[in-house]
Amino acid sequence: MSQNFRLEKEGLINRSKKISFKFNGKSYFGYEGDTLASALIANGVHLVGRSFKYHRPRGFFGAGVDDPYALVQLIRNNESIPNVKATEQELFEGLEAKSVNCWPNVNFDIGGINNFLRIFLPAGFYYKTFMWPKSFWYKIYEPFIRKAAGFGVVSHEPDKERYEHKYEYCDLLITGSGPSGLASAYSAAKNGAKVILAEDKPRFGGSLLTSDVNIGNESGKEWADKIITELKGMPNVVVKNRAQVFGYYDHNMLVMSERLTEHLPKSDKFTPKQKLWYIRAKEVVISSGSIERPLVFGNNDTPGVLLSSAAKEYMKVYGVLVGKKPIIFTNNDSAYETAIEFKKNGVDPIVLDSRKELSSDLIKEAKSLGINIKFEYVVVNANGYRKVKSADIAKISDDKTTLGKIENIVCDCICVSGFWTPTIHLASQSGGKTKFNEEIDAFIPSESKQNETTVGSANGIFNLQDSLNTSFEAGYNLSKKITNEDNKLSVPTVVEKKNSKHDKFWCVPLPKGKKYKRFLDFQNDVAVSDIEIAIREGYRSIEHVKRYTTLGMATDQGKTSNLNGLQLVSNIENKLVPEVGHTTFRPPYTPVSIGAIVGREVGKHSKPTRKSPMHSWHEKNNAVFVDAGLWLRPRFYKRGNETLFDASKREAENVRKNVGVCDVTTLGKIDVKGPDAAEFLNRVYTNAWLKLPVGKARYGVMLREDGIVMDDGTTTRVSENHYHMTTTTAQAANVLSHLEYYLQIVWPELNVNVVSTTEQWAGAAIAGPKSRELLQKLFPDTDCSNEGLPFMGFIETKLFGVYARIFRISFSGELAYEVNVESDYGNFMWEKIIEIGNEFKIQPYGTEALSTLRIEMGHVAGSELDGRTTPFDTSLDGLLSKKKDFIGKRSMQKEAFISSKREKIVGVVPLDKKTSIPEGSYIVKDANTKLPNPKLGHVSASCWSVEYNNPFSLAIIKDGKNMIGQKLFALSPLKNKSIPVEIVSSHYVDPKGERVRS
Amino acid sequence: MQKYSVFNLIKNAFSGHQNWEVAWKDPTPKKSYDVIIIGGGGHGLATAYYLAKEHNITNVAIIEKGWIGGGNVGRNTTIIRSNFMHDANGRFNEFSMDLWRNMSQELNFNVMFSPRGIINLAHSDAQMNAYARRGNSMRLNGIDAVLLNREEIKKIIPMADFSDDVRFPIFGGLMQPSAGTARHDAVAWGYARQADSMGVDIIQNCEVLGFDVVGGKIKGIRTSRGDIKAKKIGLCVAGSTSILAEKLNMTLPIETHLLQACVSEPVKPLLDHVVTFGAGHFYCSQSDKGEMVMGGDLDGYNSYAQRGNLPTLQHVLTEGIAMFPFLSKLKMLRTWGGIMDMSMDGSPIIDKTHIEGLYLNCGWCYGGFKSTPASGWTFAHTIAQDKVHKLNADYNLNRFSKGYLLDEKGLGTKTWIS
């Protein structure tokens, strides 16, 4: 298909490179340098999709980020990407796009029926209905509404693209490469500052690409090209296009998303699609420019109605005519540039200017070109459904309230200009205040909160010379503060056309008897009448208006609608706009890819994985792993087609019968050193530590100040001033911070150092009746007898020449030892233990068997010490020293903690000795009473007792001690189990603890 | 009061919607009231409504510093659930659920309560057990709950990550089918409209500057719109409680923290449930508009700033993609933050105070929205009867010193660790 709307030569596109693409299944072609939007317009396509609520036809209203709609579904690289903005998407060979939010297709959309029902669907209608019958909202109405909502479609498949992050520091970050951005960047860079210049669009230069001005003796564009080229060559400058600074965060941290491959057909697998820059800037220059405001009139959302600045950009940048019978409808001079541009390209525009006849450079030029200008004229209504066919226009009275006789003129586009709104989002995000500027009827930054300076039209300066003067000045002053250099450039002189004053008028009154919808928010279909209803119903705060009507809550975040909305509210409420106030700007300025925010921490790498030195041995030996915090631990070692239950039972039995070995490297280890180490331990543990002899270990419990158990473990006195503390795997990091807190803040007088040695030592727990024999063979020259190495004893020795530490401690309740060697030797130790252990039928055991063993011994662990239990609850109160003070002791007196109703740990055995009690069950007196069924307590841990070959559980129940012997029920409604049980002591096996001492 | 109905909607359509009445009036404050509720958020508006409806106390004013519904009721992720482990919390929030189920009809305002079900994913057997403990507790309290295994979860949310390239595989999860979501703004507006119609004065743009306390008894408040007397005053200002407490020389077991949330661009429906990630602090649901509503973690340091910080968001969305890889392909559209009363055990406080006639409703942490009706109902009762109802008996202020804590998470007093 030929490009009927493509101009002969105008534009910055590369006409030597044709690009073919598809839209809604139809093939077209455009040129390199086109956006999808410009290429479609060149092909005469204006209908891009359907609006959110009424499913009205939507066309292109802007030429970039300002477009309030233009969302398509893009197919790139076999990925279907939702909600891509056609006015920003650059054209690439083979691009495919589809309209969204329409069915069966964009030309005939069933949803369009809403448009005819629209009088029944005013703002907030859904709050007033869909309430009967009761169940219908969720079952009938809501699913229907959900189906109609949403735009693009996203598949379930993961994202194949790559996203990366980059942390940068600079002196000046400049956001936008328009005249003011270029000027500040250039003068700062020349003054020695480290500068980052970010431009959202592919091309640098901003308004200079389309405005007809001269800077020095060059055209605006030539000047921009020259400056950019020079900046790119400077070592202290980073220049980025396709880079949007979307967020201004605390302490001058700004975030920029750089699009690296979206303009290409596809990318190699190592180049990220986007790079997210975290930029910590000493100073920020906000040169984000301004966005043209729409004028509001009947059916102003019809495709073919668009911003006059966009029409100009399509001509000058893309060489595309948005129409051949244009109407320019304006309240200010800038639209005349568009009119003149049309004329230069052989198209005769009609200009409707709401102002009384006046004169200015531009108006003179327009007249001299013979352009038809109608002053005091407005567009009343746009006719046409899928595309503008004609406009109803009329003369308007001085006071802008009454319209003259309606005339109809044929046209194929209406270019509107309601003056300019500075883009102050970043300035506001920084926490800076804004003020309303009566001159331009818009907000501009006032006092800045962080180190930011706003320049150019973003600061409400629409005159190029002033803009350059202030920007050069800003770049110089800000850089001088940082570099202390003093290289000031002279500002080039500008030849530009002087503008006459704009007209504050922006909304055309309805002609008598007409109910035209006059739209403010084109995506969410918010019309003037909706705002009126909201206020009529008392939703008067601007936030209420916004939420009730959804004004400015669409994906464009109200870039073109918010200010007109404010104007309207201020008119109705008869307040000044600043009294109405605007809703706060929050990041992101434009929607930003979630993938980019996350970066590379995805899939398996969403969190780090910690591994023990024996990890690969476990892998080779069919270990099934379990997450313990960030650690991976063997849960059991699978043999054949064993289940978890079989394997853990086998492993646990083997520990009770022979000997087993378990990787305990992950247990936290902390070296506590110093003259005051003993005193320190005495304060952090609940029991006494001053008299622990060298070469001995002791079990200890730590509390939080609120009296809840924090952690437990054994600590060994290695030498006079040196203790080796162990913690649980889960609490290791917290305990270290906890200890540092008390040493550095609470008890600075103590001379103690704590450092984590968790990874210095590989640990193997050797447990079982045959563990001593095995140990003796592992350490032939060491006396491993009960006398030589008694319970809670500790010795340093050598394992086949490798330095080793042996602790005689037991978690399993069996005769057991823990051997530590330096981590590089961990695997060597492990293989030796297995090799020599074979004759004792050694088996490695995982965490599942480990918990079986500890449960039937009644040793508490994480499932009991869950951050809610006290030493009393867990039968650790024996370890509460009466003599000395310690962390959390004062809380032990709390009424609830000592009350007899308090829950206490007990053992639970099913009466049938067969049925396992699911963890998380509750113990109750009566299984069949009506709900709510009063609970005595919960089952914290369950196992199959390998000692007695029947199920056994630990539970924490009210008045536990006196419950022993009672017959109760364990209920698990989730698994609908009701199990008759007997309460027994939590120490099910070896209550006297003889084995560990044997 | 004008009834909202489809018939009325059609009727009004033909008069160009010119005849709708205001949803609530904009009165000037009277000299005195029987009860003043400070805070025009969800809880405050609900309290006023139930004072009028359940206790016939209509000489009531709601004093709001800004605009009603502007606090956390207007900036949350709209989740409604009663999946608690502690009996007190379960009982309270299940009562709340009952009120939610009838709210649209009772208020004649469609709050769009949508019982789509909430799923808490578990990523280890230990976590499955913890959820079993919670779920069984719910069931024994008469609250619906089901424990689902990996395959059952996969049937319901196939878009979750069931691949091998996953750090924390999904083991299963706990589901409360009757939990869901509601349109947050509508809740505030619905309560406001009914309270107003029963005579409650809703006074916006009115800041409380101080309190009049004489002989241990509350007498009234000083506001930016003049002094107002009252027999009883209820404090209902989540996030700002500590600021008002300071004016009363009270120090409370709460800290103020910021919770962030964000939404993606709208896409066609693909997620019908509310889902929470078990290996972190991420939760997600899809709004009727098609936006993915995502929430997560506290910013992690005391904050009154209603603006969030990026590391938290990045951390939260990382977990988001770990749960739902497809999220990576969407764009983040809007972010916002709400300031929370984080209590020292994660559970709320609804109680009388040592000052006669002064009542306290705070400490909702990041779970206040779901409790809005029950909070209003019990607070109204506590104020009207000058004694706590059995539903909020455990939410007393002295539970901390006595040790009767309601710690759902077991994190103790480090309120910033969510």
Added chain:
Amino acid sequence: MLYIKCPYCGTRAQTEFAYGGDATVKRPELNKEITDKEWDEFVYLRKSLRGKHLEFWHHISGCRQWFKVQRDTTTHEIFKTLKPHEEL
């Protein structure tokens, strides 16, 4: 992302630090007889100031030192950072 000056290492990104809460609460001395009220004030009660707030941070991915920060809880502006035993 906050930019916090560690009194030992210099100014670093927030992600290197862990928050430590209100720095004005003082732990009662060991073995000192105190009332329940005093104890509760230490364990549970917080002023949670709006505006200037003195708080602990821990340079956990740095020098592992605890220190004090005076920060505005509405703007996050940091006025001063101190070693644990320096006073404002």
Added chain:
Amino acid sequence: MKNISPLNNIHQLGQYGNFENKNDNELVKIKEIKNIFIYQVVQFKNSPKSELVIDNLVFPDVLQVKTNKEIRILWMGPNNWLVISDKNIKNELDNNFSINDFAVTDISHSRSIIELEGSNAKEVIKKGSPFNIENLAENNCCNTIFNGITITIDNIEQNKNKIRIISLRSFGESLYHSITDACLEFGYKAI
């Protein structure tokens, strides 16, 4: 083999990522530093302060590294240093630093060390660490974080862009993945 280094299972020699038609300096070179001795030396808060010396090296001040052929002494924090040495100097340290005033702890096996070299080495750091690496001069070091993993960066040689990244041993493989993944864009060579 008796001893196995932390990255033994993951560090596979070869070229990866965008390495084609790049000259050697453009590629990031990655190496595991192993069989090295690492000691933490801490002087107690209340012990008499004096100039600390080992092997004629004065213990450095904030963020600095003192070095000779065999030993690098890194400042880790107030009164806290990391002594990294090719040879075992435990006895020397014990002799120089009395247990009443110092805590000397051997943590040689608790760390894994990656060495990066090449023009893009610092760009790799920038992809995961918020630390301002451009300001880290030769023989300076810092503790910071990389994609959530606590690390120590030691700037060995500025002109060669040679830096070491030290992490806890158990995080070694995850960090190695994270670093090499960040290298793919430039191409890297495991040596």
